[in-house]
Amino acid sequence: MEYVIEAQDIWKRFRLFHDRAPTLKERVLFSHRRKYDDLWVLKGVDLKVERGKTIGLIGQNGSGKSTLLKLMTRILYPDRGGIQIRGKVSSLLELGAGFHPDFSGIENIYMNAAIFGLTKKDIDRKLDEIISFSELEEFIDSPVRTYSSGMYMRLAFSIAINVEPDVLLVDEILAVGDESFQKKCLNKMKSFKSLGVTTVIVSHSMSQLEMLCDELVWLHEGKIVRKGIASEVIDDYRVTMFGKENLRLEAENRQKAERSPEMIIGDGVVSENNPEFENESTFPQSIDEKRRWGNGAVNINEVVMLDNSGQSRFTFESGQPCTIQMLCKINKSISNLVFGIAIYRNDDIWCYGSNTFIDRYPVDVEKLGDEVVVRANIEKLNLVEGEYYLNVASSDGLGTQYDYWARSVIFNMYSHIKDVGVCRLDHQWEVFQALKGEHVI
Numbered sequence: 001m002e003y004v005i006e007a008q009d010i011w012k013r014f015r016l017f018h019d020r021a022p023t024l025k026e027r028v029l030f031s032h033r034r035k036y037d038d039l040w041v042l043k044g045v046d047l048k049v050e051r052g053k054t055i056g057l058i059g060q061n062g063s064g065k066s067t068l069l070k071l072m073t074r075i076l077y078p079d080r081g082g083i084q085i086r087g088k089v090s091s092l093l094e095l096g097a098g099f100h101p102d103f104s105g106i107e108n109i110y111m112n113a114a115i116f117g118l119t120k121k122d123i124d125r126k127l128d129e130i131i132s133f134s135e136l137e138e139f140i141d142s143p144v145r146t147y148s149s150g151m152y153m154r155l156a157f158s159i160a161i162n163v164e165p166d167v168l169l170v171d172e173i174l175a176v177g178d179e180s181f182q183k184k185c186l187n188k189m190k191s192f193k194s195l196g197v198t199t200v201i202v203s204h205s206m207s208q209l210e211m212l213c214d215e216l217v218w219l220h221e222g223k224i225v226r227k228g229i230a231s232e233v234i235d236d237y238r239v240t241m242f243g244k245e246n247l248r249l250e251a252e253n254r255q256k257a258e259r260s261p262e263m264i265i266g267d268g269v270v271s272e273n274n275p276e277f278e279n280e281s282t283f284p285q286s287i288d289e290k291r292r293w294g295n296g297a298v299n300i301n302e303v304v305m306l307d308n309s310g311q312s313r314f315t316f317e318s319g320q321p322c323t324i325q326m327l328c329k330i331n332k333s334i335s336n337l338v339f340g341i342a343i344y345r346n347d348d349i350w351c352y353g354s355n356t357f358i359d360r361y362p363v364d365v366e367k368l369g370d371e372v373v374v375r376a377n378i379e380k381l382n383l384v385e386g387e388y389y390l391n392v393a394s395s396d397g398l399g400t401q402y403d404y405w406a407r408s409v410i411f412n413m414y415s416h417i418k419d420v421g422v423c424r425l426d427h428q429w430e431v432f433q434a435l436k437g438e439h440v441i
């Protein structure tokens with residue numbers, strides 16, 4: 001097997017120097033004190049990449065991805081271990097790195113391509129292609145300091161791919177630029193694979209990585225924690241990230257519960273002033289600072305979202321079951337009782353709402369004691385990936401809210417399927433050849 005990149009037991013540290021210069025007294029008293037701290041960013045990384053493979057580096061901010069890439073380009077050197085790269089390396093690391101701001105696009109092409117090892121003759125031959133790929137014909141004689149970040153990226157990418165590299169190193173650069181240019185770059189990188197170019201990409205875009213990479217390497221605190229087929233590593237990574245997200249949301253929800261809004265007692269908020277809330281089946285369109293109101297005849301004391309093992313969660317996988325559970329207290333004698341739920345996306349898009357009246361579920365107040373458990377069992381929570389919040393309500397079904405609790409739970413959805421919009425509609429595709437003479441409408 002031919003390895004183009006071989007990194008053995010790479011260790012890399014940065015020295016973080018203390019900001020403040022010591023006083024004379026401190027210098028005398030604490031002369032032995034160090035003026036810096038060592039930050040070990042890579043801790044024993046081993047990596048081998050075969051010729052023609054595309055590898056992605058993933059991991060949280062600060063996990064060491066860019067540092068590893070910089071070691072491959074020899075912008076940085078390891079403190080321990082070694083890296084061998086076979087062939088001509090071309091890289092897209094920091095936007096516009098290597099460009100001179102006062103030089104024109106053309107001048108920068110010559111300068112930059114020369115750094116990648118092309119002769120003037122080579123560049124003359126490639127110039128038209130570089131300019132046309134960048135789509136910067138109009139601006140190519142202007143100094144690059146006048147370029148937007150997207151234009152910088154177009155020029156840098158165009159040069160990097162046209163220097164006929166054996167190894168291409170790309171750091172998050174595709175995040176800049178418009179969608180059509182991004183697509184063009186992705187296609188170009190895909191075509192590189194068939195030419196035997198070895199590529200290493202750092203990105204936070206899992207969809208781009210899944211599309212491009214044969215393998216992913218997951219770095220965590222300077223160590224490789226997982227390496228393997230892109231889709232499998234992404235699945236594991238997501239589960240871990242969403243686990244962390246669940247903890248964050250748990251803390252956020254707990255904090256929120258501690259300063260849980262007092263219910264505004266009385267009808268004022270609900271009825272005349274706010275006609276939009278008059279009918280209990282009409283949930284408010286926009287909830288601002290008023291998170292809780294009602295006349296207090298029924299209190300919703302607790303709201304949780306449970307997974308299928310009955311565990312309270314703040315993160316759900318799309319399509320999995322979920323139970324919304326409310327614990328309520330009936331404080332007064334009432335003749336009608338309706339419970340409702342509404343789900344909003346975090347940009348206030350109302351995704352779903354229903355209540356026991358709409359669903360024709362009879363709530364028999366006579367037979368209920370004063371402590372009530374309410375459950376809305378959702379067979380498949382078919383919301384697409386994103387952050388949502390849950391509103392719950394109890395009312396008389398005729399326009400009077402007993403307790404309306406907006407944003408009672410903030411929760412996250414994640415999904416292996418990258419569909420878009422709000423909810424997933426169950427569907428199957430069919431694509432087949434039309435029979436001759438048959439009209440396809």
Ligand SMILES: Nc1ncnc2c1ncn2[C@@H]1O[C@H](COP(=O)(O)OP(=O)(O)OP(=O)(O)O)[C@@H](O)[C@H]1O
Pocket residue numbers: 014015016039041059060061062063064065066067068
């Ligand atoms: N030149 C430097 N001097 C000091 N510390 C540095 C330097 N470059 C990087 N670091 C630190 O090294 C750690 C790893 O940085 P690196 O850029 O490799 O992370 P990353 O995984 O690429 O993160 P991100 O996803 O945010 O780009 C970070 O804590 C960063 O602050």
